Structure formats: structure tokens, C-alpha cells
Amino acid sequence: MKLYNTLSMKKEEFVPLCPGKVKMYVCGPTVYNYFHVGNARPLITFDVLRRYFEYRGFEVTLAQNFTDVDDKIINRANELGVTSVEIAEKYIAEYYTDARGLGVRDATIYPKATENIAEIIAMISELVEKGMAYQRENDVYYRTASFSDYGKLSKQPIEELLAGARVDVTEDKENAIDFALWKGAKPAEPSWDSPWGKGRPGWHIECSAMARRFLGDTIDIHCGGQDLIFPHHENEIAQSEGATGKTFARYWLHNGFINIDSNKMSKSLGNFFTVREAAQAYGYENIRMFMLMSHYRSPLNYSGEILVQAKNALQRIKTARENLSFISQNGAIAEKMSGEEEEFAKTLPQYRVNFCEAMDDDLNTADAIAVIFEMVRGINAVVADPKASKMFANEAMKMLDELTGVLGLLYARHDGDKMTQEGESADSDIEALIAQRQAAREEKDWAKADEIRNKLSQMGIVLEDTPQGVKWRRA
Numbered sequence: 001m002k003l004y005n006t007l008s009m010k011k012e013e014f015v016p017l018c019p020g021k022v023k024m025y026v027c028g029p030t031v032y033n034y035f036h037v038g039n040a041r042p043l044i045t046f047d048v049l050r051r052y053f054e055y056r057g058f059e060v061t062l063a064q065n066f067t068d069v070d071d072k073i074i075n076r077a078n079e080l081g082v083t084s085v086e087i088a089e090k091y092i093a094e095y096y097t098d099a100r101g102l103g104v105r106d107a108t109i110y111p112k113a114t115e116n117i118a119e120i121i122a123m124i125s126e127l128v129e130k131g132m133a134y135q136r137e138n139d140v141y142y143r144t145a146s147f148s149d150y151g152k153l154s155k156q157p158i159e160e161l162l163a164g165a166r167v168d169v170t171e172d173k174e175n176a177i178d179f180a181l182w183k184g185a186k187p188a189e190p191s192w193d194s195p196w197g198k199g200r201p202g203w204h205i206e207c208s209a210m211a212r213r214f215l216g217d218t219i220d221i222h223c224g225g226q227d228l229i230f231p232h233h234e235n236e237i238a239q240s241e242g243a244t245g246k247t248f249a250r251y252w253l254h255n256g257f258i259n260i261d262s263n264k265m266s267k268s269l270g271n272f273f274t275v276r277e278a279a280q281a282y283g284y285e286n287i288r289m290f291m292l293m294s295h296y297r298s299p300l301n302y303s304g305e306i307l308v309q310a311k312n313a314l315q316r317i318k319t320a321r322e323n324l325s326f327i328s329q330n331g332a333i334a335e336k337m338s339g340e341e342e343e344f345a346k347t348l349p350q351y352r353v354n355f356c357e358a359m360d361d362d363l364n365t366a367d368a369i370a371v372i373f374e375m376v377r378g379i380n381a382v383v384a385d386p387k388a389s390k391m392f393a394n395e396a397m398k399m400l401d402e403l404t405g406v407l408g409l410l411y412a413r414h415d416g417d418k419m420t421q422e423g424e425s426a427d428s429d430i431e432a433l434i435a436q437r438q439a440a441r442e443e444k445d446w447a448k449a450d451e452i453r454n455k456l457s458q459m460g461i462v463l464e465d466t467p468q469g470v471k472w473r474r475a
Contacts, residue, residue, distance in 0.1 A: 001056070001360040003221075004297060006229060006252040007153055011362055014251065016220050022053050022060045023215045025249070026107070027207060027224040027232070030067040031091035032076045036272040037287065037302055038225070038258040040102060044288055045255045045296040045363070046223040047104045048407055052359050055406045063214045064107040065207055066092055068114050069200050074189055084190050088114075098275045101284035103408040109214050113206040117192045120201045120209040123243050124181045124194075132242045136172040138184025138197035144177050147238040153252060154230040179235055181205045204235035208248075212240065222249035226256055227264070256299045273302070285409070286311040292365040292407055313373075314409065320376040321400055321410055322473055323383055327393035330469045334389040341392035344382050348399045351375045355403050365407060372403055386466070430461055434470055437463075 002011040016022050026046050029035045046062075053060050067073075068088035077084045100106075113120070124140055127133035132146040144150045180202035185191035191198040211219060217240075224233060233252065240248035257264040260271045278287055281304070290310035294300050337345060351371055358367035379396050382388065404410045437452040453463060456472070464471045 002362055003251055003253060004362045006254050009155070012251065016058070017218060017250070020058060022058045022221065023219040024050065024060060024062045024221045024223060025207070025211045025215060025219055026062065026064040027228055028064040028066050028110070029091075029095060030070050030072055031088045031095060032070070032073040033091060034094055034274040034276050035098065036274050037278050038264070038272060040098075040275050040287065041255050041258055041291055041296070041300070042223060042225050043099055043104050044102060044291045044408075046253070048292065048365060049221075049223070049253070049363055050105070051406050051408060052363065056356075060108070061215065062107045063109040063111060063211065065210055066095075066110060066112045067203065067206065068092070068112045069190055070203065078188070085114075088112075094276075098279070098284075101279055102275065102288050103285065105408075111210040111214060113201060113210075114190075116206065116210050116213060117201070119213045120205050121182075121192075121194050123209045123212065123239065124205060126243045127181065127239065130242065133181055134174065135196050138182075138199050139172065139180060140182035140196050141173050141178040142181055142235065142238060142242075144175060144179070144238060147242050149241070150238050151234065153234050153237055156230070179204060179231065181239070204232055205239055207232075208236050208239040208243070211236075211248075212244070217244045217246045217248075219249050221251045221253060223253045224255075226254045229254055255296045258300045258302050260302055278307070282307040282311060286314055288408060289314040292409070293369060295362075295364055295366050297362075313369075317372060317376055317400075317404065318410060319473060320379050321397065321404075322471070324379065324393045324397040324400065326466075326469075326471050327383055327388050328390050328397060331390045331393055332387050334391060337389055337392045337395075338385070338387070340385070341382055341389060344378055345392060345395050347378070348375070348395065351399060352403065355406075359406070368403075368407065372400070372407075375400065375403070430456065430459070430472060434463070434472060438470065 001014045003014050004010070005012045024046070026042065029039055050060050050062050066088070069084060073084050073087050077087045080087070124133060127142065128135070128140065130146075131143070133140055133142050182194060182196055182199050182205075183202060184196070185198040185200070189200065191200055211222075222233065222236070237248050275284075275287065286307055287310075290307055291300070293310060293313065336342070351374070354374075355368050355371045358364045358371060361367070379400070382392065382396075401410070433452055433456055437449050437456075440446075440448040440452065456463060460474050462473050464473075
């Protein structure tokens with residue numbers, strides 16, 4: 001498997017530190033609001049990477065942090081007259097709602113900055129002892145001049161990177177690009193005791209300290225959005241490698257931006273849509289499909305039209321899966337497949353090969369989805385025969401579930417859940433109404449049968465009478 005490493009600026013063969021195991025760190029949200037669609041892209045992208053590693057037999061340990069103490073959280077708490085803890089806990093809970101809605105599996109570990117203060121203070125102390133950090137009153141800053149490799153990830157002139165970056169400007173610093181490791185306490189802010197006085201951690205140090213605590217001095221993969229390359233990830237490297245003298249992360253993966261009118265979607269620009277808003281309009285699964293239909297390093301343009309296209313594309317896969325499930329239950333019982341079925345069934349393993357070739361090429365989900373669509377076309381051609389067999393349906397469904405499962409598509413089916421969008425009826429309720437309609441038809445009570453069909457139609461359920469029985473799907 002080859003992955004594009006931002007550090008080397010080329011695709012590299014992935015070789016884990018420990019055979020059969022992968023240690024990943026994904027930068028999580030600052031929890032002061034619902035996260036937006038742009039924030040969802042790394043969550044979905046690196047969830048797929050994790051799923052694919054596990055599919056290929058790796059044991060994955062994934063840490064994703066919550067920044068639960070930060071200026072934005074404090075400001076939001078002050079605006080609403082509540083504590084920072086209340087704001088952070090509220091939006092951590094909302095994060096889980098949206099992330100799970102998107103089919104993102106829970107991380108192995110969700111470390112919080114406030115629960116790792118001792119580790120943060122210990123790492124800052126190491127840097128101070130080495131002369132790589134210095135104190136100004138109750139603040140502590142990283143001395144970037146002490147780290148000769150500073151800038152090796154971003155590979156651009158530091159002066160250019162400073163413009164618009166999240167860098168604190170203060171006269172107390174030795175160098176404009178030095179950054180805060182510890183911030184002295186201010187009135188009405190959360191704070192902790194430290195060797196430098198009461199205060200709280202800077203933004204960057206938390207990830208270095210928590211990655212070290214839960215994953216070790218050196219990890220396999222560090223992931224995040226392209227906007228984190230500088231200063232956040234650059235500073236993580238300086239802190240971690242300055243403290244340990246070891247390589248911090250061997251592979252750095254960054255996803256491209258999501259744009260609105262050619263501008264990056266961000267809260268600071270005010271041109272963002274929360275995942276919650278987008279899901280209410282288009283559905284969580286369709287947001288995931290939208291993300292995966294392009295290569296993760298390519299920029300994506302967000303629009304309602306494109307979300308509808310993603311929804312229609314995903315529906316094609318869903319319909320094929322529903323047809324197979326229906327035939328599996330109601331199709332012809334045969335000792336062996338027909339000639340056409342057997343011929344296509346023999347090609348199924350090749351779709352797995354083609355799928356893996358796409359995924360091995362820097363997680364190319366766009367090409368992987370193209371493989372699935374090619375397989376769906378072949379499946380649809382075979383099951384168009386009214387005599388399609390249960391045996392074939394089961395074989396084809398197994399492969400379709402396998403490949404879509406790696407991408408986290410059709411996850412409501414894969415996980416065995418009755419996951420429906422808010423306001424949708426459960427499958428059991430729909431099937432009960434269909435059974436009532438069928439009973440009315442057998443009794444030749446056409447008025448009642450039509451009444452039930454109309455009710456189902458109002459619920460967004462489309463019925464199709466076939467030789468094998470009644471099929472249904474959501475419109």
C-alpha cells in the first residue's frame with residue numbers, strides 16, 4: 001500500500017513500525033460548536049483508512065483528541081454565561097451524534113486536553129530543561145530557533161506561512177514565530193497549577209503530549225486537514241522531536257479543503273454549513289458518499305446540487321443491495337446457479353482485486369467506488385431475470401457488503417441496525433403495512449389495498465410488485 005506522505009511530498013510504501021499493527025493519531029475538534037462539513041472530511045477519510053487497514057488484517061490503535069480548553073471555548077462560555085466545561089461537554093456529545101451519524105467508528109482512545117495536564121506539564125518541563133523553551137512571566141514559549149528542522153513539514157518560507165496563520169503575536173517572545181506552550185492564567189479562565197504559575201496549555205502541546213502518552217514516542221501515521229500543516233503539525237513535530245530526540249510520526253496525511261465559491265469552508269470566514277444542517281437536508285450517508293467520490297487530497301466544492309448527485313449515486317448501490325436481499329429471501333431455489341449467474345459469480349473475486357488496487361494507491365476511494373458501480377451494473381443485469389436464484393443473490397450480496405463495508409457505505413445494513421433518518425418509519429412498521437396490503441389484495445379488498453399503498457406513498461415508500469413478491473424502497 002502506498003500513501004502520500006506530506007513530509008516527503010511523494011507516495012511511499014507503507015511499512016508499519018510493528019508488523020501487523022498501526023498507530024494513528026487524528027486531530028479532533030475544538031469543542032465549542034457543532035462541527036462543519038469541512039471538519040467532517042478528515043473524520044470520514046481517516047475512518048476509511050482505519051477500516052481498510054483492519055480489512056487488510058492490521059490491528060489499529062486510533063487516538064483522536066478533543067481540544068476542550070481553548071480561547072474559543074472560553075469566549076463561547078462567557079457569551080452564554082456558563083462554564084467552559086459545560087460548553088465542552090455539550091459539544092463533545094453533539095460530536096458523537098454527528099460522527100456516528102456519518103458512519104465514523106469510535107476511536108480507540110479519545111483523549112481530552114484537560115485530562116492530560118500532568119503529561120503536558122511534563123513535556124514542557126523537558127523542553128525548558130533542554131533550553132528549547134523559555135518562560136516570560138507565567139507564560140512559556142517554544143524557542144523555534146532551537147529546532148534546526150523547523151519548517152520541514154510545510155516546506156515554505158516561514159514569513160509567508162505566518163500571514164493568516166494561528167500564531168499569537170506578543171512583544172514577550174524572542175521570535176515572532178515562537179509559540180505558546182503554557183499560557184498564564186487570566187481572570188475568569190480555567191487554570192491549573194504548574195512550575196510557571198497557574199495557567200493552561202497552548203493549543204499545539206496537547207497533541208504532542210497525548211500522542212506520546214497513548215501511542216508512544218514514534219507513531220505510524222498522523223492525520224488531519226490541510227490547514228493543520230502549519231502551524232499546528234509543524235509545531236507538534238518541533239515539540240515532540242525536541243523533547244524525545246526521535247521521529248514523531250513516520251507518515252503525515254492531509255486531506256484537501258472543502259470549498260464554497262472557491263473559498264475554503266471555515267468558521268472564521270462564516271461560509272460554513274454544519275454537518276447537522278447538511279444531514280437534516282440531505283442525510284448523513286449521502287454526506288459520506290459525497291466525500292468519498294473524490295480523492296481525499298483533491299479540493300471539493302460543496303453545493304446542494306452535488307449532494308443530490310451523491311444521494312442518487314448511493315441510491316443506485318442501495319437499490320442493488322435491496323434487490324439482492326429481496327431475491328435472497330424470495331428468489332428461485334436451485335441446486336446450482338444458472339449459466340449466466342455462474343459466469344458472473346466467477347468474476348466477483350476480480351472486483352475485490354480491483355478495489356484493493358485502488359485503495360492501495362493512496363486510498364483512492366473514487367476509483368474504488370467506480371469498481372463497485374461496475375460490479376453493480378453486472379449484478380443488475382443478472383438479477384433482471386425473474387428466475388434469479390437465491391444462491392446467486394447470496395454470493396453477490398456477500399461481495400457487495402464486503403466492499404461497501406470497507407468504505408463505510410450502507411452502514412445501516414452492515415451494522416445490522418435499523419438506522420433511519422429522523423422522522424422515518426422503522427422497517428418493521430413498513431413491512432407490517434405491506435403485509436396488511438397483501439392480505440387486502442388476497443381478499444380482493446382493493447379499496448383497502450389502495451388506501452394502504454397511498455399511506456405508504458405518503459411515508460416516502462415506493463412499492464414494486466414483482467414475480468417474487470412485493471419489493472419496497474424509500475423514495
